[in-house]
Amino acid sequence: MKTESRFRETSLWATIMIIFGLVPVFMTSTYQMNLASHILIWILFATAFNMLWGLTGMLSFGQALYYGLGAYFVGLMVKYLGSAWFFPGMAIGLVASAIIALLIGLLLIRVGGVYFTMLTLAFAQLMYQIMFKWYNFTGGDDGVVGIMQPGIFSNPIVYYYFILGIVIASIWILKRIAYSPFGMVLRCVNQNPDRVRFLGRRVRRNQLRIYIVSSVFVALAGGLMVGVDNSIHTDMFVWTTSGEVILMTVLGGINQFFGPFVGAIALILIEDIVGAYTEYWSLIIGTIVLIMVLLFPKGLVGEFLQLKHRFLKLKKHGG
């Protein structure tokens, strides 16, 4: 039983690695690799976001704040100090995001529910405004273009495998957190915060911890994106970016660890395929999400697992 679950776990990771790892080998144009990079980065963004929402019950409508910060630290450092600052910029961006998440988080955890959500949105929009208005430094609405990675990392294929490695490692770390005692306490905070206090544990302290963790991994996603698009733009901070990860998560399943993973793949592929045929793709995506929420509220992963569960039960009773 135990070895079986370990085997399944290993083969799951191996499958993910192989599928994404083979993209550069079989691609017919670099566009496909670019698309796969976007998918990987949004997988990280959405999974880190759902550590807050699905796991802990904190719906942030402002994780774009950290996505943008992670990217802007890389982009601006490269712009002003040169390519060599690409990776140090990424590291500094993570540390800065952790500190900002701590400071903002101390305020956010004081309010709950919809107030939390609105405050996260307000902080992200505030940062958007700053980046937008501070034209001399940030390039405002024009952003910064032509940001290059140093050395061999400027080779798109090398950078693709770099992204793959970082994203898989990050998802693995987040999964370990989700299934650790700390992750269990977060689920308990989600389900019954009052009782958590009577376990002798502090609700807000744990909310703050996961807020910081989530934000740092979101910033990592933002930093990685700079090397894919070779540019930064204020859109990274804007509320639709925060909304996009919410859609991905709903699509894939809020209560499953791999829900946002599958949701990110699904949403980006839909956008890509539908977007090729019609400019009304956002209408179609809206319809799909509406159908999902109404008919399949558990999301792709959740509904699939339920189906599988039912099927296994049937087989047991039948045979």
Added chain:
Amino acid sequence: MNPLLKLESVCKAFGGLKVTNNVNISVMPGEISAIIGPNGAGKTTLFNQITGNLLPDTGKVLFKGKDLVGQTPQKIVFSGIGRAFQISSLFPDESVLDNIKVACLSRMNKTKKFWRPMLKFKQATEQAYAILESLGLESQAQRFAFELAHGDQKLLDIGIALALKPELLLLDEPTAGMSPEERKVTQNLIKKLWKEFDLTLIFIEHDMDMVFDIAQIVRVLQQGTLLAEGSPEEIQNNKEVITAYLGEEL
């Protein structure tokens, strides 16, 4: 012997309503006692002031001689006071086992561990199973808490409190909503747990059979005031209590 828990002139008002009115109580270590009184008498509110959910307006809550007033529930839990709730307070989407296990992990101060999987904490699992066995819930270990029958949920709530190894356990209407048969079983179970876990136990209860069967001391609250205190016989024969609360029941 010094009392384990001592309430000194505890008062609490909500607006103009005095919900706890100058209550003085001494609970000796190892005692099993009941608090009775009509709905709205302030029984739950009294528990809330002991466990730190509510701050008394005035008065002291001394536990092992130290005043708990102003301390957070988290602190009070670790000084040795456990509690089960009038309406079961569980983690509904977790397994029955994990409901207890997370409490064990909290007591062992392991809830900050973010790297080792839950499954690897064998000692906590064993302790959780031991508690489930004491409660007779071991066969339900793998079910979700929300799937349990009402009575079993009440027991699981007690189990979570027990996992924190309290010296003083407060049970708020442990048999509320149970059938008469279930109540009898729970009554015996509570008595068993009291001995097995070396507890000092205070329970709020409306089932008078249970109160007079297992409580050594019965305290009667009415409109926030401690109306009477004594052995089951004394309370059953107390004129004031009979007119105010027990009425024709006896």
